Amino acid sequence: MIVPPPDAAVARFRGDMARLLARAFDGATSVDEARVALAVSGGADSMAMLALAAAAFPGRVTAATFDHHLRQGSAAEAAMVARACAEMGVPHATLSPDTPITGSSIQMRARAARYTALTAWAADAGTLLTAHHADDQAETMLMRLNRASGLAGLAGVRAWRREGGVAILRPLLTWRRADLRALATAAMVPFVDDPSNDDPRHDRTRIRGVLAATPALDAARIATSAAWLADAEEVIAVQVERLWRQHWHGPGRPFAIGDEPRELQRRLVRRAIADIRATLTIARPPFADSANVEPLLDRLAAGQAAVQGGVKVSPGPNGWSFGAAPPRRSL
Incomplete structure:
Protein backbone atom coordinates (compact mmCIF):
# COMPACT_ATOMS: atom_id res chain seq x y z
CA MET A 1 0.00 0.00 0.00
CA ILE A 2 1.41 3.37 -1.05
CA VAL A 3 1.68 5.94 1.74
CA PRO A 4 2.10 9.72 1.32
CA PRO A 5 5.63 11.15 1.59
CA PRO A 6 6.56 13.13 4.73
CA ASP A 7 4.97 16.57 5.03
CA ALA A 8 8.39 18.27 4.97
CA ALA A 9 9.26 16.65 1.65
CA VAL A 10 5.89 17.59 0.16
CA ALA A 11 6.28 21.20 1.34
CA ARG A 12 9.77 21.35 -0.17
CA PHE A 13 8.43 20.04 -3.48
CA ARG A 14 5.61 22.61 -3.51
CA GLY A 15 8.13 25.37 -2.81
CA ASP A 16 10.37 24.22 -5.66
CA MET A 17 7.37 24.10 -7.98
CA ALA A 18 6.21 27.57 -6.92
CA ARG A 19 9.60 29.06 -7.82
CA LEU A 20 9.73 27.25 -11.16
CA LEU A 21 6.20 28.24 -12.15
CA ALA A 22 6.90 31.87 -11.28
CA ARG A 23 9.94 31.86 -13.59
CA ALA A 24 8.39 29.88 -16.41
CA PHE A 25 5.13 31.84 -16.53
CA ASP A 26 6.31 35.24 -15.23
CA GLY A 27 4.05 34.94 -12.22
CA ALA A 28 0.93 34.33 -14.30
CA THR A 29 0.43 30.76 -13.05
CA SER A 30 0.06 30.09 -9.33
CA VAL A 31 1.18 26.92 -7.60
CA ASP A 32 -2.37 26.73 -6.23
CA GLU A 33 -3.94 26.52 -9.68
CA ALA A 34 -1.36 24.84 -11.92
CA ARG A 35 -2.18 21.58 -13.64
CA VAL A 36 0.75 19.20 -13.36
CA ALA A 37 1.67 16.63 -16.02
CA LEU A 38 4.45 14.18 -15.14
CA ALA A 39 6.81 12.10 -17.26
CA VAL A 40 7.17 8.90 -15.22
CA SER A 41 9.54 6.20 -16.43
CA GLY A 42 9.15 3.81 -13.51
CA GLY A 43 12.59 4.48 -12.03
CA ALA A 44 12.99 5.47 -8.39
CA ASP A 45 13.46 9.16 -9.23
CA SER A 46 10.30 9.59 -11.29
CA MET A 47 8.23 7.41 -8.96
CA ALA A 48 9.32 9.57 -6.02
CA MET A 49 8.30 12.63 -8.04
CA LEU A 50 4.92 11.00 -8.71
CA ALA A 51 4.35 10.42 -5.00
CA LEU A 52 5.40 13.99 -4.14
CA ALA A 53 3.22 15.56 -6.84
CA ALA A 54 0.16 13.45 -5.95
CA ALA A 55 0.45 14.61 -2.34
CA ALA A 56 1.28 18.24 -3.17
CA PHE A 57 -1.36 18.76 -5.90
CA PRO A 58 -4.25 16.36 -5.27
CA GLY A 59 -6.69 16.20 -8.15
CA ARG A 60 -4.44 18.23 -10.47
CA VAL A 61 -1.89 15.61 -11.52
CA THR A 62 -1.70 13.43 -14.61
CA ALA A 63 1.13 11.10 -15.60
CA ALA A 64 2.43 9.42 -18.73
CA THR A 65 5.00 6.73 -19.42
CA PHE A 66 6.74 6.53 -22.77
CA ASP A 67 7.45 2.95 -23.81
CA HIS A 68 10.30 3.06 -26.35
CA HIS A 69 9.86 -0.66 -27.19
CA LEU A 70 13.64 -0.99 -27.09
CA ARG A 71 14.00 -3.73 -24.47
CA GLN A 72 12.07 -6.56 -22.91
CA GLY A 73 10.15 -5.63 -19.84
CA SER A 74 9.36 -2.05 -20.85
CA ALA A 75 5.63 -2.79 -21.27
CA ALA A 76 5.51 -4.37 -17.82
CA GLU A 77 7.21 -1.31 -16.33
CA ALA A 78 4.65 1.00 -17.92
CA ALA A 79 1.89 -1.21 -16.51
CA MET A 80 3.52 -0.99 -13.06
CA VAL A 81 3.40 2.81 -13.25
CA ALA A 82 -0.23 2.69 -14.35
CA ARG A 83 -1.16 0.55 -11.33
CA ALA A 84 0.65 2.89 -8.92
CA CYS A 85 -1.09 5.88 -10.48
CA ALA A 86 -4.47 4.19 -10.13
CA GLU A 87 -3.80 3.60 -6.43
CA MET A 88 -2.92 7.28 -5.98
CA GLY A 89 -5.87 8.52 -8.05
CA VAL A 90 -3.67 9.92 -10.82
CA PRO A 91 -4.82 9.50 -14.45
CA HIS A 92 -2.13 7.71 -16.49
CA ALA A 93 -1.36 7.20 -20.18
CA THR A 94 1.16 4.91 -21.86
CA LEU A 95 2.68 6.47 -24.98
CA SER A 96 4.63 4.78 -27.77
CA PRO A 97 6.69 5.94 -30.78
CA ASP A 98 4.83 6.36 -34.07
CA THR A 99 7.51 4.33 -35.83
CA PRO A 100 10.15 1.93 -34.46
CA ILE A 101 13.27 3.64 -33.08
CA THR A 102 16.20 2.28 -35.08
CA GLY A 103 19.48 3.33 -36.66
CA SER A 104 22.56 5.07 -35.33
CA SER A 105 22.53 7.39 -32.29
CA ILE A 106 19.63 5.40 -30.91
CA GLN A 107 19.67 7.18 -27.54
CA MET A 108 19.33 10.56 -29.26
CA ARG A 109 16.52 9.23 -31.44
CA ALA A 110 14.78 7.75 -28.42
CA ARG A 111 15.01 11.04 -26.55
CA ALA A 112 13.59 12.98 -29.50
CA ALA A 113 10.68 10.55 -29.88
CA ARG A 114 10.00 10.64 -26.14
CA TYR A 115 9.86 14.42 -25.86
CA THR A 116 7.79 14.76 -29.03
CA ALA A 117 5.16 12.40 -27.65
CA LEU A 118 5.23 13.71 -24.08
CA THR A 119 4.96 17.39 -24.98
CA ALA A 120 2.06 16.67 -27.33
CA TRP A 121 0.34 14.72 -24.55
CA ALA A 122 0.99 17.51 -21.99
CA ALA A 123 -0.27 20.33 -24.23
CA ASP A 124 -3.55 20.76 -22.35
CA ALA A 125 -1.80 21.01 -18.98
CA GLY A 126 0.82 23.40 -20.34
CA THR A 127 3.51 21.86 -18.12
CA LEU A 128 5.61 18.69 -18.21
CA LEU A 129 7.66 17.67 -15.19
CA THR A 130 10.70 15.43 -15.52
CA ALA A 131 12.65 13.86 -12.65
CA HIS A 132 16.16 15.13 -13.39
CA HIS A 133 17.97 15.60 -10.07
CA ALA A 134 21.23 16.96 -8.66
CA ASP A 135 23.25 13.85 -9.47
CA ASP A 136 22.02 13.95 -13.09
CA GLN A 137 23.05 17.60 -13.23
CA ALA A 138 26.53 16.92 -11.85
CA GLU A 139 27.06 14.06 -14.33
CA THR A 140 25.92 16.23 -17.22
CA MET A 141 28.22 19.09 -16.25
CA LEU A 142 31.26 16.81 -15.89
CA MET A 143 30.57 15.10 -19.22
CA ARG A 144 30.34 18.44 -20.98
CA LEU A 145 33.40 19.78 -19.18
CA ASN A 146 35.30 16.78 -20.52
CA ARG A 147 34.08 17.65 -24.03
CA ALA A 148 35.33 21.26 -23.79
CA SER A 149 31.79 22.64 -23.89
CA GLY A 150 31.14 26.34 -23.67
CA LEU A 151 28.95 28.15 -21.18
CA ALA A 152 25.67 26.93 -22.66
CA GLY A 153 26.78 23.32 -22.30
CA LEU A 154 28.25 23.71 -18.83
CA ALA A 155 24.99 25.21 -17.61
CA GLY A 156 23.73 21.63 -17.85
CA VAL A 157 20.09 20.63 -17.55
CA ARG A 158 17.93 23.74 -17.40
CA ALA A 159 15.49 24.08 -14.53
CA TRP A 160 12.87 24.96 -17.12
CA ARG A 161 12.53 25.47 -20.85
CA ARG A 162 9.77 25.73 -23.41
CA GLU A 163 9.07 23.23 -26.12
CA GLY A 164 6.20 24.34 -28.28
CA GLY A 165 3.49 25.56 -25.94
CA VAL A 166 4.62 23.38 -23.03
CA ALA A 167 6.87 24.46 -20.15
CA ILE A 168 9.19 21.57 -19.26
CA LEU A 169 9.99 21.85 -15.55
CA ARG A 170 12.67 20.07 -13.50
CA PRO A 171 11.65 20.60 -9.84
CA LEU A 172 14.11 18.01 -8.45
CA LEU A 173 17.40 19.57 -9.52
CA THR A 174 18.39 20.25 -5.91
CA TRP A 175 17.37 16.75 -4.72
CA ARG A 176 19.88 13.89 -4.44
CA ARG A 177 19.38 10.53 -6.13
CA ALA A 178 19.81 8.62 -2.86
CA ASP A 179 17.23 10.78 -1.07
CA LEU A 180 14.65 10.25 -3.82
CA ARG A 181 15.24 6.49 -3.75
CA ALA A 182 14.83 6.49 0.04
CA LEU A 183 11.64 8.53 -0.28
CA ALA A 184 10.18 6.10 -2.84
CA THR A 185 11.10 3.13 -0.66
CA ALA A 186 9.57 4.67 2.47
CA ALA A 187 6.37 5.54 0.59
CA MET A 188 6.22 1.91 -0.64
CA VAL A 189 6.06 3.11 -4.24
CA PRO A 190 7.17 0.38 -6.67
CA PHE A 191 10.09 1.17 -8.97
CA VAL A 192 12.54 -0.54 -11.30
CA ASP A 193 16.21 -0.02 -12.11
CA ASP A 194 17.01 0.51 -15.79
CA PRO A 195 19.88 -1.87 -16.68
CA SER A 196 21.25 0.66 -19.17
CA ASN A 197 22.22 2.84 -16.19
CA ASP A 198 25.00 0.34 -15.45
CA ASP A 199 26.19 -0.07 -19.05
CA PRO A 200 29.86 1.02 -19.15
CA ARG A 201 29.55 1.84 -22.86
CA HIS A 202 27.71 5.04 -21.94
CA ASP A 203 29.64 8.19 -20.99
CA ARG A 204 27.20 8.94 -18.20
CA THR A 205 27.76 5.57 -16.57
CA ARG A 206 31.53 6.11 -16.54
CA ILE A 207 31.18 9.63 -15.10
CA ARG A 208 28.79 8.28 -12.46
CA GLY A 209 31.47 5.80 -11.46
CA VAL A 210 34.04 8.59 -11.17
CA LEU A 211 31.72 10.58 -8.89
CA ALA A 212 31.03 7.55 -6.73
CA ALA A 213 34.74 6.80 -6.40
CA THR A 214 35.73 10.40 -5.62
CA PRO A 215 34.11 11.64 -2.40
CA ALA A 216 35.83 15.01 -2.83
CA LEU A 217 33.53 15.67 -5.79
CA ASP A 218 30.22 16.75 -4.27
CA ALA A 219 27.39 16.26 -6.75
CA ALA A 220 25.13 18.78 -5.01
CA ARG A 221 27.79 21.50 -5.16
CA ILE A 222 28.56 20.73 -8.80
CA ALA A 223 24.84 20.98 -9.56
CA THR A 224 24.72 24.34 -7.76
CA SER A 225 27.60 25.57 -9.93
CA ALA A 226 25.65 24.50 -13.01
CA ALA A 227 22.70 26.55 -11.76
CA TRP A 228 24.89 29.66 -11.43
CA LEU A 229 26.22 29.08 -14.94
CA ALA A 230 22.65 28.74 -16.19
CA ASP A 231 21.89 32.17 -14.71
CA ALA A 232 24.92 33.63 -16.52
CA GLU A 233 23.85 31.91 -19.72
CA GLU A 234 20.42 33.52 -19.43
CA VAL A 235 21.98 36.99 -19.10
CA ILE A 236 24.14 36.45 -22.17
CA ALA A 237 21.21 35.09 -24.17
CA VAL A 238 19.22 38.25 -23.39
CA GLN A 239 22.15 40.41 -24.52
CA VAL A 240 22.51 38.41 -27.74
CA GLU A 241 18.83 38.87 -28.49
CA ARG A 242 19.10 42.63 -27.92
CA LEU A 243 22.11 42.97 -30.22
CA TRP A 244 20.45 40.83 -32.86
CA ARG A 245 17.34 42.98 -32.98
CA GLN A 246 19.43 46.14 -32.94
CA HIS A 247 22.06 45.30 -35.58
Missing part, protein backbone atom coordinates in the same frame (compact mmCIF):
# COMPACT_ATOMS: atom_id res chain seq x y z
CA TRP A 248 20.94 42.47 -37.87
CA HIS A 249 19.44 43.65 -41.18
CA GLY A 250 19.86 40.62 -43.44
CA PRO A 251 22.05 39.59 -46.40
CA GLY A 252 24.60 42.10 -47.61
CA ARG A 253 23.86 44.60 -44.84
CA PRO A 254 26.56 45.42 -42.27
CA PHE A 255 26.30 43.61 -38.95
CA ALA A 256 28.05 45.95 -36.49
CA ILE A 257 29.25 43.54 -33.80
CA GLY A 258 33.01 43.72 -34.31
CA ASP A 259 33.53 45.56 -31.02
CA GLU A 260 31.46 43.15 -28.93
CA PRO A 261 33.06 40.57 -26.60
CA ARG A 262 34.14 37.35 -28.28
CA GLU A 263 31.41 35.19 -26.71
CA LEU A 264 28.70 37.50 -28.08
CA GLN A 265 30.39 37.46 -31.50
CA ARG A 266 30.39 33.65 -31.51
CA ARG A 267 26.68 33.42 -30.89
CA LEU A 268 25.69 36.23 -33.21
CA VAL A 269 27.84 34.97 -36.08
CA ARG A 270 26.39 31.46 -35.77
CA ARG A 271 22.91 32.94 -35.76
CA ALA A 272 23.66 35.16 -38.76
CA ILE A 273 25.06 32.23 -40.77
CA ALA A 274 21.96 30.16 -39.94
CA ASP A 275 19.68 33.05 -40.93
CA ILE A 276 21.47 33.56 -44.26
CA ARG A 277 21.33 29.84 -45.01
CA ALA A 278 17.58 29.80 -44.35
CA THR A 279 16.95 33.02 -46.31
CA LEU A 280 19.01 31.99 -49.33
CA THR A 281 18.14 28.26 -49.07
CA ILE A 282 21.76 27.18 -48.66
CA ALA A 283 21.81 23.48 -47.75
CA ARG A 284 25.44 22.55 -48.36
CA PRO A 285 27.80 22.19 -46.65
CA PRO A 286 26.07 21.32 -43.38
CA PHE A 287 26.19 23.79 -40.51
CA ALA A 288 25.22 23.32 -36.86
CA ASP A 289 24.39 25.81 -34.11
CA SER A 290 27.39 24.49 -32.19
CA ALA A 291 29.84 24.86 -35.10
CA ASN A 292 33.35 26.06 -34.30
CA VAL A 293 33.57 29.63 -35.66
CA GLU A 294 36.90 30.54 -34.05
CA PRO A 295 38.93 30.51 -37.32
CA LEU A 296 36.27 32.68 -38.98
CA LEU A 297 36.35 35.19 -36.11
CA ASP A 298 40.17 35.26 -36.20
CA ARG A 299 40.12 36.13 -39.91
CA LEU A 300 37.50 38.83 -39.43
CA ALA A 301 39.52 40.34 -36.58
CA ALA A 302 42.48 40.46 -38.97
CA GLY A 303 40.37 42.29 -41.56
CA GLN A 304 40.01 39.28 -43.87
CA ALA A 305 36.92 37.66 -45.37
CA ALA A 306 36.06 34.05 -44.52
CA VAL A 307 33.63 31.34 -45.61
CA GLN A 308 31.75 28.92 -43.39
CA GLY A 309 28.65 26.84 -43.97
CA GLY A 310 28.32 28.11 -47.52
CA VAL A 311 28.21 31.72 -46.29
CA LYS A 312 30.85 34.36 -47.01
CA VAL A 313 31.48 36.90 -44.25
CA SER A 314 33.34 40.06 -45.22
CA PRO A 315 34.57 42.84 -42.92
CA GLY A 316 33.73 46.43 -43.81
CA PRO A 317 33.90 49.92 -42.31
CA ASN A 318 30.39 49.65 -40.86
CA GLY A 319 30.37 45.98 -39.86
CA TRP A 320 30.53 42.46 -41.20
CA SER A 321 28.38 41.53 -44.21
CA PHE A 322 26.99 38.05 -44.86
CA GLY A 323 26.01 36.50 -48.17
CA ALA A 324 26.19 33.33 -50.21
CA ALA A 325 29.72 32.09 -50.80
CA PRO A 326 30.75 31.97 -54.48
CA PRO A 327 30.78 28.50 -56.00
CA ARG A 328 34.04 26.65 -55.75
CA ARG A 329 36.10 26.51 -58.89
CA SER A 330 36.45 23.03 -60.33
CA LEU A 331 40.00 21.89 -61.01
